[in-house]
Amino acid sequence: xxxxxxxxxxxxxxxxxxxxxxxxxxxxxxxxxxxxxxxxxxxxxxxxxxxxxxxxxxxxxxxxxxxxxxxxxxxxxxxxxxxxxxxxxxxxxxxxxxxxxxxxxxxxxxxxxxxxxxxxxxxxxxxxxxxxxxxxxxxxxxxxxxxxxxxxxxxxxxxxxxxxxxxxxxxxxxxxxxxxxxxxxxxxxxxxxxxxxxxxxxxxxxxxxxxxxxxxxxxxxxxxxxxxxxxxxxxxxxxxxxxxxxxxxxxxxxxxxxxxxxxxxxxxxxxxxxxxxxxxxxxxxxxxxxxxxxxxxxxxxxxxxxxxxxxxxxxxxxxxxxxxxxxxxxxxxxxxxxxxxxxxxxxxxxxxxxxxxxxxxxxxxxxxxxxxxxxxxxxxxxxxxxxxxxxxxxxxxxxxxxxxxxxxxxxxxxxxxxxxxxxxxxxxxxxxxxxxxxxxxxxxxxxxxxxxxxxxxxxxxxxxxxxxxxxxxxxxxxxxxxxxxxxxxxxxxxxxxxxxxxxxxxxxxxx
Amino acid sequence: xxxxxxxxxxxxxxxxxxxxxxxxxxxxxxxxxxxxxxxxxxxxxxxxxxxxxxxxxxxxxxxxxxxxxxxxxxxxxxxxxxxxxxxxxxxxxxxxxxxxxxxxxxxxxxxxxxxxxxxxxxxxxxxxxxxxxxxxxxxxxxxxxxxxxxxxxxxxxxxxxxxxxxxxxxxxxxxxxxxxxxxxxxxxxxxxxxxxxxxxxxxxxxxxxxxxxxxxxxxxxxxxxxxxxxxxxxxxxxxxxxxxxxxxxxxxxxxxxxxxxxxxxxxxxxxx
Numbered sequence: 001x002x003x004x005x006x007x008x009x010x011x012x013x014x015x016x017x018x019x020x021x022x023x024x025x026x027x028x029x030x031x032x033x034x035x036x037x038x039x040x041x042x043x044x045x046x047x048x049x050x051x052x053x054x055x056x057x058x059x060x061x062x063x064x065x066x067x068x069x070x071x072x073x074x075x076x077x078x079x080x081x082x083x084x085x086x087x088x089x090x091x092x093x094x095x096x097x098x099x100x101x102x103x104x105x106x107x108x109x110x111x112x113x114x115x116x117x118x119x120x121x122x123x124x125x126x127x128x129x130x131x132x133x134x135x136x137x138x139x140x141x142x143x144x145x146x147x148x149x150x151x152x153x154x155x156x157x158x159x160x161x162x163x164x165x166x167x168x169x170x171x172x173x174x175x176x177x178x179x180x181x182x183x184x185x186x187x188x189x190x191x192x193x194x195x196x197x198x199x200x201x202x203x204x205x206x207x208x209x210x211x212x213x214x215x216x217x218x219x220x221x222x223x224x225x226x227x228x229x230x231x232x233x234x235x236x237x238x239x240x241x242x243x244x245x246x247x248x249x250x251x252x253x254x255x256x257x258x259x260x261x262x263x264x265x266x267x268x269x270x271x272x273x274x275x276x277x278x279x280x281x282x283x284x285x286x287x288x289x290x291x292x293x294x295x296x297x298x299x300x301x302x303x304x305x306x307x308x309x310x311x312x313x314x315x316x317x318x319x320x321x322x323x324x325x326x327x328x329x330x331x332x333x334x335x336x337x338x339x340x341x342x343x344x345x346x347x348x349x350x351x352x353x354x355x356x357x358x359x360x361x362x363x364x365x366x367x368x369x370x371x372x373x374x375x376x377x378x379x380x381x382x383x384x385x386x387x388x389x390x391x392x393x394x395x396x397x398x399x400x401x402x403x404x405x406x407x408x409x410x411x412x413x414x415x416x417x418x419x420x421x422x423x424x425x426x427x428x429x430x431x432x433x434x435x436x437x438x439x440x441x442x443x444x445x446x447x448x449x450x451x452x453x454x455x456x457x458x459x460x461x462x463x464x465x466x467x468x469x470x471x472x473x474x475x476x477x478x479x480x481x482x483x484x485x486x487x488x489x490x491x492x493x494x495x496x497x498x499x500x501x502x503x504x505x506x507x508x509x510x511x
Numbered sequence: 512x513x514x515x516x517x518x519x520x521x522x523x524x525x526x527x528x529x530x531x532x533x534x535x536x537x538x539x540x541x542x543x544x545x546x547x548x549x550x551x552x553x554x555x556x557x558x559x560x561x562x563x564x565x566x567x568x569x570x571x572x573x574x575x576x577x578x579x580x581x582x583x584x585x586x587x588x589x590x591x592x593x594x595x596x597x598x599x600x601x602x603x604x605x606x607x608x609x610x611x612x613x614x615x616x617x618x619x620x621x622x623x624x625x626x627x628x629x630x631x632x633x634x635x636x637x638x639x640x641x642x643x644x645x646x647x648x649x650x651x652x653x654x655x656x657x658x659x660x661x662x663x664x665x666x667x668x669x670x671x672x673x674x675x676x677x678x679x680x681x682x683x684x685x686x687x688x689x690x691x692x693x694x695x696x697x698x699x700x701x702x703x704x705x706x707x708x709x710x711x712x713x714x715x716x717x718x719x720x721x722x723x724x725x726x727x728x729x730x731x732x733x734x735x736x737x738x739x740x741x742x743x744x745x746x747x748x749x750x751x752x753x754x755x756x757x758x759x760x761x762x763x764x765x766x767x768x769x770x771x772x773x774x775x776x777x778x779x780x781x782x783x
Contacts, residue, residue, distance in 0.1 A: 054712055080721030088716045095709035098717070100633055107727035109717035114725050124727075156717065340671050369675055375702060376669045379676060379694040389676065419701065433676075 001071060002027040003164060003196055004051065009065035011046060011055055020046045022220040024065070028198065028213075030163075033190050035207045035228070036200040038217035039452045041422035044200035045091075047217070048168045051198065052088035053077075080113055086164040087157035091172050093146065096153035102144075103128070103137040105152060109160045127159045131185070146326045147178025154185070165189065167199040171206075172449065175325040175478045179203065183210070202452055216240070241454055288316040290441050290472035291337055296346030298332055298496075306332045308496045310346070314441065314472045319463055321483040322476040324493035330476035331372070333493070334443050337474070338369055351441060368439035372446045374426045375419055383421075383429045384414040390437035404432040408462065423450035427459065435466070442466065444475040448482050460486035512554055513627065513775065518636035520736035524775065525628050527743040531750060531767060532620045538613040544768045545616055548623040551775070555630045561623055572618050576611040583607030629659055636730075658703060665706075669698045735778040742774035 009024040020043050028034055036044045049055045053074055056063045067074040069085060077085075090096055099105040103124060110120045128134050131151050141149065150170060157165070167186070171179035183206045189195045190210065201207045208214075214231045216224040224234050234240065291314040298307040307329045314320055322330040335341040337350055347354070351366050368390075371377055380386040387401040405411040408428040413421055418429045427447065434442065448456050456479070463486055467473055477483055483490055492500040513521050528548065535541055552558045586604025595601050673695055714720075746767050749756050756762065 052716060054715065058708065058712055058715070078721060079715070080718045083716060083718040083721070090709065090712060090716070092709065095706065096713045096716075098710065098714055104727065108719075111724050111727055112718040112721060114723050116725060117727065120725070120727050160718070335671075338675060340675070369672070371668070371672045373668065375705075376672045376698055377676070378698070379673060419698075 002068075003030045003070060004028040004198075005066075005068040005071075006051075007066045007068070009047075009050060009063070009067060011050060011063045012061050013046075013055075014060040016061075018220075020061075020220050021050065024222055026215060026222065026225065028196060030196055031190075031194045033197045033210055033212045034199070035204075035211035035214040036198065036217060037204060037207070037214060039454060040202075040424055040450060042217045043220040044217055045168050046220075048088070048166050048198065048200055051166055052086065053082065054088075083109070083162065084113065084160055085162055086166060087160060087162035088166040089150075089153055089157060089168065089170050091169045093149035093153045093173065097141050097149060097156070100140055100142070101137075102133060102139055102141060102152050102155075105141060106156045106159050109156055113160060123159045123161070127155045130158075131155045145178065146174050147181060150174060150178070150182055151185070154182075158189070162195075164196040164198070167197070167201075169201055170199070171201065171203055176480055177325060179478075180206070183207075186210070204453070290314045290316050291348075291350045291474075293333075293337070293349075294347045296333075296336060296343040296348060298329075298336060298341060298343050305496050307336070307343070310496075310498055312491065312498065314474055316440070316472050317467050317470050318489060319467045319473045319475070319487040321487040321490045322474065322493055323478070323480065323483060323490050326478075328493040329496040330493055331445055332496075334369070334445055334474070334476060337441075337443060338367065366439055367441040367443065368434035368437055370427075370430055370434055370442070370444045370447060372449065374423075374430050377430050377433075378418040378426075381417055382415050383410060383418045383432075386418055386429070387433045387436045390433050392437070401432075401436055404436045405429075408432045408435075409458075424452070424455040427451060427455070431459075431462065440471055442471055442473045444473065444477075446477055447475055448477060448479045456482055512779070513551065513631045514555065515735075515779065516631075516739060517730050517732050517736040518632055519730075520732070520740045521631050521636075522628075523740050524743045524771070525624060525631070527747050528624050528768075528771060529621070530747060531771075532617060532624060534750070535764065536610075536613055536617075537764070538609055538616065540764055540768070541613055541616045541620060543765065545620045545623065547768050547772045548620060548627065551627055551772070552623055552630075555627060560630060561626045564622060564626060565619075568619065568622055572615040575618070576615040579611045579614065580607055583611070658707065661706060662699070662703060665702050666699055669695055669702070673698070733781075735781040738781060739774050739778040742770065742778075746770055 004026070005028075006024050006026040009021055010019050011021040012019045024047060036047065038044055046055060049059075050063065051067065051074075055061060069077060069082070074082070097105050098108050106124050106127060107120055110123060115123070124137075128137050131154070133148075133151060133155060136144065136148060136152075141152065144152065150173070154170075165186070170186075171182055174182060183203075186197060186199070187210050190197050197210075199207065199211075208228045211228055213225065214228050215222050216231065224231060224240075226234065291312075293310055293312040296307055296310040297305070300306050310329075310333060312333070322333065324330055332341060336343055336348060339348075339350075378386050380389055383405065384398070384401055387404060388397050391397045391400050402411065402414070405414055408431055410421075410425060410428045410432060413425060413429065418426060421429060427450075447459065451459060460482060463473055463475075467488075475487070489501070489503055491498050492502075513524070516524070528544075532541070532544060535544070549558060549561070552561045580603060581601065583604070586606035588605040589602055590605045590608050591603045593601055749762065750764070750767055753764065757764075
């Protein structure tokens, strides 16, 4: 008998004309590892929310069909018993943690289950030990790194001892090392504790290695389900794009599961994060300096060093990446270039303007910034109006805006509120707004977050085109595959310092 | 430090301060209360959080007080007279001046009390105060409490991004600035609602509200809590029955904030 049995499940969000889930049928057996894959906005998160009983409870809308957990309808389960069986981790660890200290947060679920103090202490001690979080147990959550926060969120769920673990893009906010560690942890839980795992994830290389089964979703439907090997054969036959190149290459000489490299070898390849020859093009033609930073230092209020002795030069027509773990100082450096933060020491010269004098006059015109959280970016109520805000050329502003919307393939959303678009669409709409101002310098903070492989490819090609037009681009990113494929140069940051400045190919090999 | 008290007694104590601040209109008493509350803030976190809030609030307070003063047309005692282009002769009376100052000080006082509440009653403490009733009202209170520090950082981030874009749009005029506050507030409200929804989801996924809760760290009610609660409630009774008790005992309203502060100090000396 299946542990989870999904029968003809359909769901539509309130006031949405289309169904977010359409006639989903899936049988998940005990101890299986299911990978749910598909393009962003295809319904993966909605399916996982339905499994966690968050839709329709939290979002309203109409749900039809059935979900059975251990032969019993999901809606008939008492919440306490249900979440003892099933643990659900949502994308952003910031929102999964309720309390201020690690130990207290882990205890939260146990308090809700009504466990006595002795049992709570026993479970907390065991889970802290398993996750090697003992040293952090009394630490404030606000002082933890992204990876540590995600571990705490997982520990809080696992302390409730569920048999099923549901994870919605748990590594989306993590740097590559933290993501790798987290996936190793999930692998251990699956292998050692025999947990049933259902995971939606964009980092497919890691997921393909771990999964027993995959389900491919498109427009709310499951268009394929089977083993990863079957899926790759299906993908090849149907020309389905969402299979990592590295995994694809290995299918050329597969027999059963040998498409996977041994774990150690795999880890090296993943860390290197490349799948084909890196992007490289001669940069001798345009070497005009667009921005230069010399000896810049910046400290946070508590005296913590955010940036130390930063030297950096950005050239016209060059795509430069800032790589490094969370907290390495990437965003701080972008903000210094924009004049949002004033360095304690050193000099900043951007587009000929010295020491932050650029910001009041030319931001949005000569230099443009795309933040990590695109919801903060939009000002107007429609995509078209938002793009028009950035145009200051005399002439027909509407025509120029429409031209950029067409170029970035978001013209069909011009009358829509940009905040309701999908991540990829938002990204393109924001980029259209930025580019409509005709900037010479473009600064992007984690631009590939939330994008699927196809959207990343499209986005990378847009960047190349912009660089070819002579714009200087600086992007902060964790996504080493993207960096290698689409940037010319990588600056590695560690604890506020630039530790390496190499071309993309050298850089990813060096990692 | 108020942190050493049970959250329930700390909440009652602060509630008492809040009621006094709300209903007292005497400038001298309000000034005394503000000074005492600033001292309590200082004891909690060296007034770090308060000084940040004050950077925004002080100009606003001065603006409101000044505006109020210019528009007020009551009073007997003339404080100052001057000529303003277009408006002609403007007279400032002492009564509205005192009233405006009192309202300004009251605003500072209320914000200072709210700041102590934020420092002392954390989201964790709210569970200790109301945890026995794990219903939607508690959920709401916890979410609201969590929102306060989060809103600060989110507002800053939205402000930064939008400033860059609006600066680019050359929005220097006051009218444009006011107009641009709309999208800022829309984005902030939207982000707040989304964040609340995600936190509520996370709480649901941890079986919150599924039955009777137990406590990992049960907060202990100590003698100092009884002392401070009784003192705060007595102060409140005296304040509510003011005309009657003032006549009977001859006390002055000045004494109430001093008693409140003193009770916190004395409670700190009591054995745990």
